[in-house]
Amino acid sequence: MSDATTGIDPRGPRFTAAVTFVVFAVALLLSDAEPAIAAVVTGVQAVLFAIGAGLGVQKTPTGLFFRAVVRPRLTPPDHLEDPAPPRFAQAVGLVFAVVATVGFATGAVLLGQVFAGLAIVAAFLNAVFAFCLGCEMYLLGLRLRPARA
């Protein structure tokens, strides 16, 4: 509990995830007719993810917006959270956003749509259920490494 005072409001990353969800949804809806514009949209999202992964979730535009505009209108958080898990999730999201962008930009539209869809699953779980899919995949990923035994 000692580090509880240095944490972040857990609703910040959820707000960011909600924005991420909308961005990917827009990209998917645009992707059939205008894959080039969809590529720009997911490309912007990739930049947001890169900021979140590189500088921390508090430093992304959505993180700053949450702190400046949304959080003052909410009740104080009942607990604070470690910023490391959502930051890790931003790095996972970055991979999906990059693949989606490459797909849309190179004409592999279905590839882009599938990865945008996977990102939407993760963003939805995070925004609605406060569930960090990327964080959980992390341990499964580690387990898949060859065992010494």
Added chain:
Amino acid sequence: MNPGLVILVLAVVVAAGFGLYRRRVDGVFTTAPVVEEVAQRSPVVEEAIGRPDAGTFHVGASRDPAPATTWSAVTASLPDAELGERATLVQFSSAFCAPCRTTRVVLADVAEQYDGVAHVEIDAEEHLELVRELDVRRTPTTLVLDRTGHEITRAAGAPRREQVLAALPLHQES
């Protein structure tokens, strides 16, 4: 229907379904009632637990095949860990895991308030062999061990305080 819209709808349905499922199973201890019942009913089991060679005795249908007890597997990785006289709450955590913190607070509180209950937190990343051996798939995962070090139940996801208390073996004192 265009593929983009189909994938969007599919993704939302899958995410909502998975999220609701997880909300239902998170923190729920499995197999506890059965084992508790066996321990309560069978004097043989009680007697065996009391014997000095109890370490090799399996309570009920134990799920851990290779090691003598779950606890002996734990101490192979963490030699300094101490078994509780009544029960031991073994928590697996990882760095990128917000609910692990909640779980730590709950389990540490239970261990503090109930005599003979110990709380051991294990970094899953540093003990992957143990994670594989005990088949831990998520963090947090909480194992409840009886006083002989056998696993009697486990829960994946953050359990609530009442869930932990209900999973403790035989409330001896109140």
